[in-house]
Amino acid sequence: MRTAYSVETVRAAERGLMARLPEGALMQRAAAGLAAACAELLGRVYGSRVVLLVGSGDNGGDTLYAGARLARRGAGVAAVLLSPERVHAGGLAALRRAGGRVVGAGSGTEPAAAAGIDRVEETILRADLVVDGIVGIGGQGGLRPEAERLAGVVAESGAPVVAVDLPSGVDADTGEVRGAAVRADLTVTFGTHKPGLLVDPAREYAGSVRLVDIGLGEVLPARPELEALQHADVAALLPSPGAESDKYRRGVVGIAAGSARYPGAAVLAVSGALRGGAGAVRYVGPAGDAVIARFPETLVSDQGPHKAGRVQAWVVGPGAGDDAGTVAEVLEADVPVLIDADGLRLADLDVVRERRAPTLMTPHAGEAAALLGVAREEVEAARLKSVRELAAKYRATVLLKGSTTLVADPASGLVRVNATGTSWLATAGSGDVLSGLAGSLLASGLSALDAGSAAAYLHGLAGRFAADGAPAGAHDVADAIPGAWRDVRR
Ligand SMILES: NC(=O)C1=CN([C@@H]2O[C@H](COP(=O)(O)OP(=O)(O)OC[C@H]3O[C@@H](n4cnc5c(N)ncnc54)[C@H](O)[C@@H]3O)[C@@H](O)[C@H]2O)[C@@H](O)CC1
Ligand SMILES: [K+]
Numbered sequence: 001m002r003t004a005y006s007v008e009t010v011r012a013a014e015r016g017l018m019a020r021l022p023e024g025a026l027m028q029r030a031a032a033g034l035a036a037a038c039a040e041l042l043g044r045v046y047g048s049r050v051v052l053l054v055g056s057g058d059n060g061g062d063t064l065y066a067g068a069r070l071a072r073r074g075a076g077v078a079a080v081l082l083s084p085e086r087v088h089a090g091g092l093a094a095l096r097r098a099g100g101r102v103v104g105a106g107s108g109t110e111p112a113a114a115a116g117i118d119r120v121e122e123t124i125l126r127a128d129l130v131v132d133g134i135v136g137i138g139g140q141g142g143l144r145p146e147a148e149r150l151a152g153v154v155a156e157s158g159a160p161v162v163a164v165d166l167p168s169g170v171d172a173d174t175g176e177v178r179g180a181a182v183r184a185d186l187t188v189t190f191g192t193h194k195p196g197l198l199v200d201p202a203r204e205y206a207g208s209v210r211l212v213d214i215g216l217g218e219v220l221p222a223r224p225e226l227e228a229l230q231h232a233d234v235a236a237l238l239p240s241p242g243a244e245s246d247k248y249r250r251g252v253v254g255i256a257a258g259s260a261r262y263p264g265a266a267v268l269a270v271s272g273a274l275r276g277g278a279g280a281v282r283y284v285g286p287a288g289d290a291v292i293a294r295f296p297e298t299l300v301s302d303q304g305p306h307k308a309g310r311v312q313a314w315v316v317g318p319g320a321g322d323d324a325g326t327v328a329e330v331l332e333a334d335v336p337v338l339i340d341a342d343g344l345r346l347a348d349l350d351v352v353r354e355r356r357a358p359t360l361m362t363p364h365a366g367e368a369a370a371l372l373g374v375a376r377e378e379v380e381a382a383r384l385k386s387v388r389e390l391a392a393k394y395r396a397t398v399l400l401k402g403s404t405t406l407v408a409d410p411a412s413g414l415v416r417v418n419a420t421g422t423s424w425l426a427t428a429g430s431g432d433v434l435s436g437l438a439g440s441l442l443a444s445g446l447s448a449l450d451a452g453s454a455a456a457y458l459h460g461l462a463g464r465f466a467a468d469g470a471p472a473g474a475h476d477v478a479d480a481i482p483g484a485w486r487d488v489r490r
Contacts, residue, residue: 003224031065033212046074063133064091134168142179175199191216250279251443254311258287265319276440315439317343397448420460424467429474
């Protein structure tokens, strides 16, 4: 399991740890890890040209100490100080002792400010590596104008960028990017991941993320703000039939989906459900012929959910068109219900709120925006906040689809983020496959949080396998689910 903690929690843990350690020990651990990552990226440290962008806080301090380590190994290290008067004094002294130099647009480092700016630009344009130590967890808002200008020069230089703790300008707690921010190739983060490193849009600015252990693990609380499942976690969640299992004990999932206009949604939801571990899939709706033609193992009925026979979980909504009656009938069932697509528009939300059995809602950003009464762009900009609000508002588990799919649990407030997604999954019908898969996992007994997050994981992996660098259809994704399942179990 990969876990992320908020800035407030990190700060409290750091205080506890610092009290037990000699002064400056944590910063030295951070700087050592940072320097090692930079050296690895450079390949050859001796003779390389490294530029440090140094802000006024401890993030700049880490950067200066790491720069000193690289300078001692023979790198030419130049520091650009964004606030020379408030720079980390110990870090700067260490850099100077190691032979590093300061180039500066800031006050007092060059006789003529304009000449200073030229020199800074020139130095950045010739760099083999740029280290972004402008701000870390103490950052507020986007980059300030001077830092933004430098970030532009860095982008122009094409030099690889290593961000220190976080890409400067992104919000550590929310993953929001409200102004200009540094785009990194690698982020070296200390002690624990921060939510912003795992959630878009900030995640995209971070590049790949490397965690440096500074001993924080032992003082962090057991429950994180955000967690990301990995192979072993998903493998432990997936149902596996025992010797005593029969199709009913494995769970029956009911799919109430599709319409005369959208029969394909029914077929795709069933295709996901058949790969999700339930012992049987019951289909209810007007697309039974299309479903049977493709998947003869499906139990089909056109009598409506009440008369369909027992199921352990329902999926309602994909391709439902305007069939509000079916959605209402499904919501009356005293079993877990997954509501997707048209179902999210047709459901009586007061009924959703009052349900006693678990509900899993699976909106994309547009559907989430409609449910929250905000613009789609606002949901995309603030994904973590949006998914939490939806879960609280509807007292349901909410899976917000996207490049980083989030699943929020209403009771505990825990959010899981899925890291396996691929932009190839942004294809018609892909959501229908996901809803069937998650519904099937619900029917086999997983909680809404586990079913949603395991389904997102498998679906993302299946999308990668199906696409493998080329476009794939939603039915290809469904076909790739067994391979994803085997990969996770391996
Ligand atoms: N506290 C600790 O124990 C450790 C902290 N470490 C480092 O310390 C960092 C946190 O240090 P600080 O609390 O000093 O905070 P930062 O260094 O992240 O930033 C705070 C400083 O930046 C300024 N600032 C805020 N927003 C800005 C913006 N948008 N543009 C420009 N300047 C802005 C503030 O005025 C303040 O001076 C971590 O991210 C990590 O890199 C590491 O050394 C590990 C140990
Ligand atoms: K930074």
